[in-house]
Amino acid sequence: MSARPQRFARAPGVAQIGAFALCAALSACGGGGSSPAGADASGSAAASAPGTGSTANTGSTTPPGNTNGTVAQSSTPNVVAVTVSSTPTSTRNMLMTSVMVCVPGTTDCATIDNVQVDTGSQGLRLLASALPAGFALPAVPAGAGSDPAGACSAFGTGYTWGAVRRADVKLAGEVAASLPIQVIADPAVPAAPSGCAGLGLAMNSPATLRANGILGVGPFNADCGAGCVNTALPSWYYTCPASGCTPSVQPLAQQVSNPVANFATDNNGVVIDLPAVADSGASSISGSLIFGIGSQSNNALGSATVLRSNTGTGYVRTTTSDGSVYAQSYLDSGSNALFFSSSTLTRCGVWYCPSSPVSLGATISGTDGVSASVDLSVTNAQTLFGSGNWAFDNLAAYTSRVFGWGLPFFYGRRIFTAIEAQNTPAGPGPFFAF
Known part of the structure; x- marks a missing residue:
């Protein structure tokens, strides 16, 4: 994919750098966030060679944690079921779960099934088409302005494009309150700008994403990090008035973020x-x-x-x-x-x-x-x-x-x-x- 700054890099798949693997159901994809690819029963391959890299943070602004090994103990239910089985796109080895999202601070919630679990990327990304009609998640602004933020996420197979919105993300008994997430193909933002659309296949539908979303629970806190706080990096965050989108800086608190890092407890990692x-x-x-x-x-x-x-x-x-x-x-x-x-x-x-x-x-x-x-x-x-x-x-x-x-x-x-x-x-x- 592009030579964009990366934090956690992987082979082809969702969220990467390197050669595109155009993941039709016949192709091999991997690494990278939620690699939305696989192969059908014929085993035919229709992909370029896997690339190297994933959507990851370009720099941390989080201070070092303590090193004494003390971890706060929790009694919160902390397990969600994950499955691998047949998929409509004939994609092998797709690890799926369900995610509940709510309008922040309310009981207006929706459970989204068939969300891929990805330890190679950061943040929750859901297709707008998978959300209920009229489900009004508040928009996150770009930078210090008032225009909505658009987010571009590069993966080995292409890219996702959409708006940044806030949701209460609920998994088992854990809650990441008012978390910035990406709503893919959100009609509230204009079409993907060239800096994003040039990254390959638009994975903005169930057929191309091969899931209803990606649950990024990787090793970093936010998808871009300090790099986007300080610089309007191409193909990351955009300010999106009705006239079109241009690159923008994005404060850490407004970036698409790892839900687990934002839990009140049980927030230091995951076990699969x-x-x-x-x-x-x-x-x-x-x-x-x-x-x-x-x-x-x-x-x-x-x-x-x-x-x-x-x-x-x-x-x-x-x-x-x-x-x-x-x-x-x-x-x-x-x-x-x-x-x-x-x-x-x-x-x-x-x-x-x-x-x-x-x-x-x-x-x-x-x-x-x-x-x-x-x-x-x-x-x-x-x-x-x-x-x-x-x-x-x-x-x-x-x-x-x-x-x-x-x-x-x-x-x-x-x-x-x-x-x-x-x-x-x-x-x-x-x-x-x-």
Whole structure:
């Protein structure tokens, strides 16, 4: 995608930098926020090579958290159900949940189903068409003015465009009050300006977004951060009078923000807990999105290995058994495959399609040198698609510069994503742990 400033970067998918992967139902997409792509049963590939990057913060304005490991304990219900199953767009490995949004301070609420859970981006983004008619969420102004703010979100497959509005976001017993969210394809703002529309496929409908929205619960607090506070960066925020939209600065409190970081408690990260799947895949799976780290008995780190990520980019490092080193690597539930480069694996389009399953080894390392050894398996993508299943832990695709541990890596694990500067029993985020 564009060379825009990035905070948390990933392979193709929603919220990224790098080459566009035009995600028809036939394509491979991953990394990046909620990668709204996949492949149909034919396994045909219709995408360019995965890119590198995700919508992420260009700089934090949050002061460092305390480092003594003390975390306030909570008794708030903190679990929402997540599922992977068939989708209308034949997209594999899409992790979905439901989100309730309310007009701030009221009981005028709506529950939106089929929202993708994405640990690779920040903020809630909902299609305007998924909201009830007449659902009046207040507009967020651009900068210090009174004109409505437009938000452009770049992903590996294209972009979302819409208005910034405030909503009370309710998940289990947690509430992010008056949170700035993006309402995609909101008719209240003019058409996407060229700086946004030039980012590829307009993912402004259920068919192109492949979901009703994206729940970004990644390692940062806001989608752009300090960079947008100080500079009117192209393809981020816009001031949108009726005459058209122009780039604008945007105060942090008016940026699309991570709901979890705005909870009263259980606000230092998330745990995604998914069951293992067979080598042939599963027709559906059910798991949990748990809020907080070390704040309740159900989100304790236990013996998980903590891999600290770069505070500016969110990256960790991956070294594969063939000696390849990927300084840009990430764990991302919004990628529907494992993304990496291999000169030996047979490809069918962007997918890997070896004649028989291939086992590989890798080491994931944090910025402090702590590492974890992991094994992965790659099975012929066309064989997997032909099975009629929807959840796979051995689906992989090509990308040239990063190693993306997408949703296949999450099966059979409890994976923690800690938010920047928020304290946990292992110290402040950002980090991943499993």
